[in-house]
Every structure is written in structure tokens, then in C-alpha cells.
Amino acid sequence: MENDLSRLAQSLVRIDSRSRLSNIPVADRIEAELDGFEIEQLDYTDAGGAAKRVLVAHRGGPGGLALSGHMDTVPDTGWADDPWSGRIADGILHGLGSVDMKGPVAACIMAAKASARATLILTTDEETTKEGARAIAARSQLARRAELKGIVVAEPTHLHPVRGHRAHIAFTATAEGVQAHSSTGLGTNANWALIPFLAEAKAMFERLRNDPSLQDTAYEPPFSDFNLVIDNHGTAVNVTVAKATARIKFRYSRRIDPTPVVEAMRAAARANGVHLEEAYEGTPPELPEDHPLIRRAAEISGKAPRTAPYGTDASELQAIAPCVVLGPGGIETAHTPHEHVALGDLAQAVAIFQRMLSA
Template identity: 60%
Template sequence: MTDRVAALTTLTRDLISIDSRSFVSNLPIAERISVELGDFEVETLDYADADGTAKRALVAHRGGPGGIAFSGHMDTVPDTGWQEDPWSGRSDAGMLHGLGATDMKGPVAAAIMAARALPLDVPVSLFITTDEETTKAGARELVQRSALARAAKPAMILVVEPTNMIPVRGHRSHILFTCVATGVQAHSATGLGRNANWALLPFLTEMQALFDRLRTVPALQDQDYDPVFSDLNLVLDNHGAAINVTVPQATARLKFRYSAKIDPAPVLDAVYGAAKRAGVAVSETREGSPPELPADHPLVRLCTDITGKRPGTVPFGTDASVLQALAPCVVMGPGDMSVAHAPGEAVSIAELDAAIPVFTRLAEAIAERR
């Protein structure tokens, strides 16, 4: 094992071992990452999330303006379904196991190693966010508040999400609709209550029809994506109501994902129109505009030339939907997204290590263009 592989393995394992699920404070993992940034100017962006939990985004920079910025996030999804310790960082057959190993603590570790390996005269930044899995709040704080990011003026942001090192030139972004039907709580046997689910059902019937339209109407689809149709995912919540209680509140959450070529207006009209007819209250939050660069964009071509891999698009979202306000974004990193968000998540140490020289070549190529 080389010194670089040993250091990479240690850093990745250390990051995996820290619980940084989106609903807990990420200060411990931010402090561990800061230890690796001794040669960089570092800016900490502290904030509290909507629940009052302390959060921190990090911006680090070295060299002059106009270089590359590597970006990744510290938070993970919940540990749903895990049968072993999600934070063990267990190694087996060249793989490191644990929650967030692929998405995206391993890629973040590789990006940090690459940035540190660059010559001091090569400008490089690190944009390390949190809350990416939920609200993109860390990226928003960075864009809105970071003086160091503005001074660095990166020519390119490489979001190192796991793509098997395939350059991703565009991805979908989402609109999250929270749809609430209200009833009257009572013992269900008395006939005195009103169950909110009955008010929600007509709305959901129209949403099922919208779901079917997205999958069958070509005008609502984008042939540059796989799948070609936009996602409309539904989650229902009765907020713990018992079976012998008329439900006082029923909530439907709908996540609609769309690409840059898709106009979301018909979906917005359908959701709000159905809600009005059913007497359902709707609020929405947006991830940011879908980022997308042309296939022949110079930065996309550069990534293609260095990796030898054809660029593509992906259906999932990243911080690029927010960070694109600072510089053009390409998404490309080691690891396989198909194992993310699932029990038994693991990442190949060899793949992380192989990404480091690719990242450094890209950074040097960007620096030469100044």
C-alpha cells in the first residue's frame, strides 16, 4: 500500500465513522475535514437549519483566482435498513463499508487529496457543503455568503458525486410540493369527526393521472435523459393517527424532478388546480434550476479528453443546481451511485485513488487556461 493510498483510506474511514446524517449537526465532520486543510485559506460558514441544528459549510482556497473548485457534501441520508454498524468504516476486499462511503465521503476524501497534491501555484478551491440530501442549504449559504468563493472566482466547479468518473453535463432538479388536507379529530365510532384522508383522495386521483401523463406524453419528456420521463414521487403521512381516530391531518409530499428542457408550468398548474378543487393546501420548495451544459462545452470536452469517457446526464440532483450561480458545473467523481442510499453502501479504495490523478490533471489544465 502506497503512502497516498494509506492516507486516503484513513481519511475516508475517518469521515465514514462520523455520524453526519442530515438531521444531526455536521460540526464534528467539518472539524475533521478542516484538519486536512492546513495549507489553505479556510472560511467557515456556520448556520442553523430549520430545526435549529448547528451546521457548517467550508470553503478552502489556495493560489490565485480562476482555478478549479472541487465540491462535495458532508451529510448523508438516514441509516434506514442497515443491519451492521453504519459508521464502522469496515474494510473488506479493497472496499470501505459504511453510510455515505460512496455518497459521498469517499469522493470528498479523494478531492481533498487531489487539491493538497497540486503545486502551490495551481489555484484550487474546495466547496464542502452540508444538507445536500435535504434542502441544499449548505450550498445556498456558500453562494450567498462566501467572500472567499467570490474572491477565488473559479473557472469551473467539479461536483465529485459518484458517477464512475463519467462526466455529467446536466441533471434534473426538483420541486417539492407539500399538500395538506385537514379534517376533524374524533373517535371514529362516534361519527363526530371528519377524516382528512377522504379530502386528500380526490387530489391524489388527479396526481396519479399526472404521474401517468409524465410517462406517456412525449412533450413532457426529455430524450437526453434516462429515464426520459420526469419523476413524480409520492409519500403519505397521517402523522401518527391511530386506526380508531378520524385523521385530523393528512399530508402528501410530491417530488417532481425535471430537466432544463422541460417547462414545469404544466405540472405546477396541475398540482395547484387539483389542490384547489379538493380543498388541499399546497406549499412548495425548489432545489434550483436544472444545471446543464452543452455536450460541446469546452469544460465538458476537457473532462471527456482527460477521462476518455463520453459525457452524459443523470436523473438525480446535486449541489450543482445551486453552485452554478458561481461557475459552470460538471458532475464527475469515483464510485457508483447505484449503491448509494442503500444498506451495505461501500466504495472501492482503488477507484478513489485512481480519481486523484484525474482530478489533478483537470486542475492543472484549468490553470493553464487562465
């Protein structure tokens, strides 16, 4: 099985499935592994026009657990080596998506194939919009027929059960200008309108880090993420900026009321003539330590449950069944140009996932 596991993980890494691209080649490769499963395909087209496919696969009777992972990856920013090499050296699988999360997806598939009753929930667009998970939560008949008691989201956690994590609100602030040669004085640079809004956003960033009423000590770090990315859409330095965009990802846990942050961003946009859009994912998932799914995961993994500062598809999939996040490898190399996962960790995950499915 370990050879089959490494070959499958390697083959998935070698397929480019960055979120802006179609993931159907990955979905086809996965379907080829699932002989004997009933498979439900749910297709959609993303906002950029890419064809997407999510899968639900099931065999055995109802009332069991599902294993879940996503097929998309982040962009290949910063990679000097081939991101899709799937290189294996000294028992380590290297490549974009190796730990986040094609290696864990391969472990899920191998565990499901070795189990009499198993459900697989395989999404895409987890790294961007969570649209794939939402499609399954809203449309999957097979997931409902499976009458799932719980879902194991196999994101990398060093095989520690994660009982809760943050969800996000994505703010997109846009300022408009007039494009012209900057020497003529005829243009209007949109950055000058965006900067006052950003000053207020910076004040919120600092408040989140210093105001105990907006922090949750059950998480590390206790303060919410408020990450800013600015885009001038390729404008040259001798051209006035016609469009300036700021994107902010605000992550918050279940205990935190996001209303003060949302209202502050809306007020800042109104005051500075900036157009603001808001995109919400599901509410932050969080289960108590004594929840049966969390107790089972802790007993089988031999590790105490914890919380995590990031987000996963659990924010959407919790609409189907309670979720625990539990997977091989660590988040430390995810989203970096040296992403990797140990094959031994993947094999250990297969064993744990099999026990979860059979418990």
C-alpha cells in the same frame, strides 16, 4: 497517499451526519486536514434547529477549478449492519455515506492537498434542501475571490462526466382533519380529503410517463421523476387522522417547462381543499458537450459526457461557475442499506481530480 485516503474516508463515514443532525463534527474533521489553506466558514441553523456549517477552502492563485462535495447523508433506513462502521473489507469501504459522498469528499481533499492551486467547496443539506450550496453561492467571499473557471461536483458517476442533470420542485400537500377515537364517529379523517388530490397527482404521474411533450430524450429515463411519500404523522389505526401530508418530488431537465405540472398541482389542491406548498431548487444545470469544462473532463477521464436523472448541488453552485458532475463509485448503492465504494475507485478519482486542477 492511498493509506491516508482510506483513513480519511473511513473517519468521515464513522461520523453520523444525517441531514437532520448538525454536520459540524464532520466540518471540524475536514478542517483538520486542510493545513495551508485559507478556510471560510459559513454557519446557519436549519429549519429543524440544527447548527450547520459549510466550508470553502482555497490556496494558490485565482482562476482555477473547485472540487465540491457534501457532508450530509440520507437517513439510515433499512440498515441491518452498523451504518457508521466504516468497515473496509476486500478493498471496499462500507457504510452510510461511503459513496454518497464521504468517500468522494475524501478524494477531493487528497487531490486538493496534492495541488498547488485548489479550491474546495464543501456543503451540507444536499440531500434535503440544498441550503448549504445556496449559502455558499450567496455569501462566500472566498469563492468569488478565487475567480473559478469551473466546479467539479464529485457525486458518484463511475467517473463519467455528467454535463447536465435534473432539478426538482418539492410539493407538500396537507389535508386537515379532527382527531378522535375512530369508533365514536366524532372525528374527521384527513385522508379522505387527501385522496382526491392524490388521484389527480396519479394522473400527472401517468401523463409524465406517456406524454412526449413532457419528456426529454437526452435523459434516461426520458420521463420526469414524480415520487410520492405519504405521512399520517404516527396516527394509530383506531384514531381519525388529524393531519395527512403528501410530499411529491418532481424532477425535470432544462428542456422541460415545469409550468403545466405546477399549475395542475395547484388546481388539484384548490379543487380538493388541500393546502399546497412548493419548494424550488435552482434551475437544471446543463452544459453543451463542446463546453471547455466538459471537454476537459472527457479528455482527462477518457469517458464520454452524459446526462443524469438525479440532482446535485450543481443546481445551486452554477451561480458561481459552470459545473460538471464527475466522481468515483456508482449511484446504484447510494441511498441503500448496502452502500459502499471501492478504495481503488477513490484513488483513481484523486488522480483525475489532480489533473483537472492542474490543467
